[in-house]
Amino acid sequence: MQKKKAEMTMNKPIYHITPEKGWMNDPNGLVEYNGVYHVFYQADPEHLINENIGWGHKISSDLLHWEECQPALLPNQSYDRDGCFTGSAVIKDDKMYLLYTGHVNQESGYIETQNLAVSKDGIHFEKYDGNPVIKNPPADTTMRFRDPKIWEKNGNYYAVIGGETEDKCGKVVYYRSRDLQEYTYCGVFADSDGSIGNMWECPNFVQIGNTDVLIISPKGLEKENGFSASFESGYMTGKMNYEEGMFSHASYKKLDHGFDFYAPQVMECGDRKILFAWFAIPDSPGKEMEDGWRHLLTIPRELKVASDNSLLMTPIEELKKLRTKVLEKTVPGASWNCNIENQPLELLLTGRYEELCFEIADKNEPLLEFTLKKDNIVLKQKREDGWQIRTCSYYDDIMRKMQIYMDYSTIEVFINDGRYVFSSRIYPVGSLDFRINAAADNEDGSLEIYSLSL
Ligand code: FRU
Numbered sequence: 001m002q003k004k005k006a007e008m009t010m011n012k013p014i015y016h017i018t019p020e021k022g023w024m025n026d027p028n029g030l031v032e033y034n035g036v037y038h039v040f041y042q043a044d045p046e047h048l049i050n051e052n053i054g055w056g057h058k059i060s061s062d063l064l065h066w067e068e069c070q071p072a073l074l075p076n077q078s079y080d081r082d083g084c085f086t087g088s089a090v091i092k093d094d095k096m097y098l099l100y101t102g103h104v105n106q107e108s109g110y111i112e113t114q115n116l117a118v119s120k121d122g123i124h125f126e127k128y129d130g131n132p133v134i135k136n137p138p139a140d141t142t143m144r145f146r147d148p149k150i151w152e153k154n155g156n157y158y159a160v161i162g163g164e165t166e167d168k169c170g171k172v173v174y175y176r177s178r179d180l181q182e183y184t185y186c187g188v189f190a191d192s193d194g195s196i197g198n199m200w201e202c203p204n205f206v207q208i209g210n211t212d213v214l215i216i217s218p219k220g221l222e223k224e225n226g227f228s229a230s231f232e233s234g235y236m237t238g239k240m241n242y243e244e245g246m247f248s249h250a251s252y253k254k255l256d257h258g259f260d261f262y263a264p265q266v267m268e269c270g271d272r273k274i275l276f277a278w279f280a281i282p283d284s285p286g287k288e289m290e291d292g293w294r295h296l297l298t299i300p301r302e303l304k305v306a307s308d309n310s311l312l313m314t315p316i317e318e319l320k321k322l323r324t325k326v327l328e329k330t331v332p333g334a335s336w337n338c339n340i341e342n343q344p345l346e347l348l349l350t351g352r353y354e355e356l357c358f359e360i361a362d363k364n365e366p367l368l369e370f371t372l373k374k375d376n377i378v379l380k381q382k383r384e385d386g387w388q389i390r391t392c393s394y395y396d397d398i399m400r401k402m403q404i405y406m407d408y409s410t411i412e413v414f415i416n417d418g419r420y421v422f423s424s425r426i427y428p429v430g431s432l433d434f435r436i437n438a439a440a441d442n443e444d445g446s447l448e449i450y451s452l453s454l
Helices: 287-291 317-322
Strands: 022-033 036-044 054-060 084-092 095-105 110-119 145-153 156-164 170-177 184-191 199-208 211-219 234-241 246-249 262-269 272-278 301-305 311-315 323-330 335-340 345-353 356-362 365-373 376-383 386-393 399-406 410-415 420-425 432-438 446-452
Touching: 022 054, 022 095, 022 272, 036 084, 036 262, 084 110, 084 156, 084 199, 095 145, 110 145, 156 211, 170 211, 184 199, 184 211, 184 246, 199 262, 199 301, 211 246, 211 262, 211 301, 311 399, 311 410, 317 323, 323 335, 335 446, 345 432, 356 399, 365 410, 376 420, 386 420
Parallel strands: 022 084, 022 262, 084 145, 145 199, 170 199
Antiparallel strands: 022 036, 036 054, 084 095, 095 110, 145 156, 156 170, 156 199, 170 184, 199 211, 211 234, 234 246, 262 272, 272 301, 301 311, 323 446, 335 432, 345 399, 345 446, 356 365, 356 432, 365 376, 376 386, 399 410, 410 420
């Protein structure tokens, strides 16, 4: 099914995690194990849609170069025969455990159970004989009951699982276990009145410094409630009281404001918390289908909590090692433009900008435009269905930094150290025209563009 390299119609991104062939969706089981970073992901190598989903697997020692391993989980048991869906990993007694959702289609609907697999070397996995370890959804939860994220705290293991109430409101429930095999239901972790979608997929719970964070991917969002697409990912910061079994949290905020970002998961590397997301939403086209693969993951981003309790997402420092050549180094002034061949690159703009318009055109056809004005940032982008916009409230007086990563068909924009982030797929056909218009001269400003290679 996969075309030979010479026949490829588009260049494949080089520093993002992509499938060798076929379909890719959510990152799964992100874990550091004996000094090696493991990224699993939802994979169907034989199809360009998610027909027969198992877990693909890649490993790295530097978060930049990824080596393909054999598939970790295949849908081959009575309890997961229609998909080994999303889940997570935890290390116990030097073994790696995966907790994942087994999906089984039925004449009416489906059954989703939670299952365990274990590995002594992080490469070969055996499914547990006693599966499923969580058989039924708790009361007031429909059959949509999936994507366990497990962590350890004070000798107990906790798992949050995404779900939907009978009234079609998104929620997250949680369980506790001492041994990873037997689970006690602890109750609702977080829920909603239905205004944030009907189902919360891929919950993640992570402690960053003193702040606890629940990340969710709501689906079934409605434009009338102010959402721009029916899928997005967001978070709530707060504090988990393990004695009282209570997660007190602030209100929901969106995590990434671009067109193609969903189902993020966090890898815990000591104090560093590194997020990868699916670089798509279920509606994203994925033009690379013509080349026998579809979708990819975002670059790894380090998560921090700002003083106002918002999450900041910045590209990991390691990415700087990819800088190979300076393509441009200038003071952009009030307006600047240049033409650069489409290639893996990083653009770094610093200074003090009250307002800014940043454009990319392809063969003189506008492709994408960022406008940063008082109160909001607007991303306007040419998509399959014409010009579309995404907006995000902007709380800063001055833009100090804009860092952009591009990898042939991707763009990830980080403004003011990851306070505002936009991730989108783009499909330029020619070289790229970059244009910047700042409202005033910026003598202190600097603009650097680097070509990147592995
Ligand atoms: C999110 C999701 C998960 C599910 C997986 C199936 O993209 O729908 O809820 O486990 O994808 O591939």
